[in-house]
Amino acid sequence: MEIKDKQQGIKIVADVLDIVGGKWRGKILAHLCDSPKRFNELKSKLSKITSSTLTKELRYLEDIKILERKIVSQSPNIVEYHLTTHGKSIKELIQTIIEWGIKHREIVFENKLRSNQKE
Amino acid sequence: MEIKDKQQGIKIVADVLDIVGGKWRGKILAHLCDSPKRFNELKSKLSKITSSTLTKELRYLEDIKILERKIVSQSPNIVEYHLTTHGKSIKELIQTIIEWGIKHREIVFENKLRSNQKE
DNA sequence: ATACTAGGTATCTTAGAAGATACTTATAAT
DNA sequence: ATTATAAGTATCTTCTAAGATACCTAGTAT
Numbered sequence: 001m002e003i004k005d006k007q008q009g010i011k012i013v014a015d016v017l018d019i020v021g022g023k024w025r026g027k028i029l030a031h032l033c034d035s036p037k038r039f040n041e042l043k044s045k046l047s048k049i050t051s052s053t054l055t056k057e058l059r060y061l062e063d064i065k066i067l068e069r070k071i072v073s074q075s076p077n078i079v080e081y082h083l084t085t086h087g088k089s090i091k092e093l094i095q096t097i098i099e100w101g102i103k104h105r106e107i108v109f110e111n112k113l114r115s116n117q118k119e
Numbered sequence: 120m121e122i123k124d125k126q127q128g129i130k131i132v133a134d135v136l137d138i139v140g141g142k143w144r145g146k147i148l149a150h151l152c153d154s155p156k157r158f159n160e161l162k163s164k165l166s167k168i169t170s171s172t173l174t175k176e177l178r179y180l181e182d183i184k185i186l187e188r189k190i191v192s193q194s195p196n197i198v199e200y201h202l203t204t205h206g207k208s209i210k211e212l213i214q215t216i217i218e219w220g221i222k223h224r225e226i227v228f229e230n231k232l233r234s235n236q237k238e
Numbered sequence: 239a240t241a242c243t244a245g246g247t248a249t250c251t252t253a254g255a256a257g258a259t260a261c262t263t264a265t266a267a268t
Numbered sequence: 269a270t271t272a273t274a275a276g277t278a279t280c281t282t283c284t285a286a287g288a289t290a291c292c293t294a295g296t297a298t
Contacts, residue, residue, distance in 0.1 A: 010149045012220035013213060015228060021140035023286070030129045039245050050287055051246065063234035064227050075295055077244050086226055089219065094132060096215045100208065101131035107205055108183050109134060115182035142256070158275050169257055170276060194265055196274050 019064065020093070024049060024057050029083075032067060033091045036082030066090065138183065139212070143168060143176050148202075151186060152210045155201030185209065 020026050024046065031037060031045055043054055058081060061067045066087035072078040083090070139145050143165065150156060150164055162173055177200060180186045185206035191197040202209065 006153065009217050010146055012217050012224065013145045013149045016216045016220040017140055017145040019227065021136055026132045026136040027129055030132045034125065053286055055246065060234060064230040077294065079245065089223060093215060093219045096212060097135045098128050098131050100212045101135040104208060105131065108138065111183040115179060172256055174276065196264065198275065
C-alpha cells in the first residue's frame with residue numbers, strides 16, 4: 001500500500017510508537033510474542049516492574065485488543081495473558097525492530113552510551 | 120540473523136524503541152526520511168514542538184550518528200539536518216511501522232481512542 | 239491457626255520529559 | 269534606525285509516567 005498523504009504517514013508512525021513505546025510495552029510484547037505468560041511470570045521476567053505498572057500496561061494492551069486476559073482457573077487463581085489473533089501481527093514488527101537493532105547496535109548503541117554519560 | 124539469546128532480543132527491542140520512541144523522535148525521523156530539512160522547517164512541520172525540545176532531540180539523534188547537522192551557509196545562517204548514510208537504514212523500519220499501522224489502524228486505534236477517554 | 243501464593247488494587251511520591259517564555263547573535267531588508 | 273529572519277540558548281514551570289509501599293481476596297500448605 002502506498003502512502004499518499006505524508007502527514008498521514010507521520011501520524012501513523014506516532015500512533016504506532018505510542019502503542020509499542022514507553023518503558024515497558026515493547027518488552028511486554030516481546031515476551032508475549034514467544035508464548036502466553038502469567039502475571040507473576042511476566043513480572044519476574046521484567047524484573048524491575050511493579051505490580052501496579054504491569055497491571056496498567058496490560059490493561060492498556062488489552063483495551064486496544066492486542067492481548068487478551070484469560071482466566072485459566074479460579075481456584076487456584078491463574079490468569080494468562082496472550083496475544084489476540086490480531087495482536088500476533090505485532091511479531092513481525094518486533095522482529096523487524098530486533099533485526100534493525102542487531103545490524104546497527106555497534107554504531108548506535110556505543111554512541112548512545114556516550115551520549116547518556118554526558119547528560 | 121537468528122536470535123539465540125531471548126533476553127538479548129528483548130533488550131534490543133527496548134534499546135531501539137528508546138531511540139525511535141518518545142513524543143517526537145519518530146516524527147522527526149519520519150520527516151527526515153523524506154528529505155533533509157532545516158531547523159525551522161522541521162519546527163513548523165511538527166507544529167507544536169518548542170525550539171528547546173527540537174534542539175534537544177536533534178542533538179540526541181546527532182550524538183548517536185543517526186543524523187548530521189550540516190551548516191549550509193553562515194551568512195545567512197542556514198543549517199540542514201539530514202540522515203547519515205547509516206541513519207538512512209531507519210527508513211525501512213519506519214516503512215514497516217507505517218505498514219503495520221495502516222493494516223491495523225481500524226481495530227487498534229478505535230479502541231485506543233476509547234481507552235484514552237476512559238482515563 | 240498461620241503463613242504462603244497468585245493476582246492484583248489503592249495511594250502517594252518522584253524523576254524526568256516536555257512546555258512557556260524570554261533572550262541571543264548574526265545578517266538582511268525597508 | 270528599525271524590523272525581520274534564521275537558528276538557536278537559558279530558565280523556570282508543569283505534567284505525567286513510573287516507582288514505593290501498603291493492602292486485599294481467595295485458596296493451599298503446614
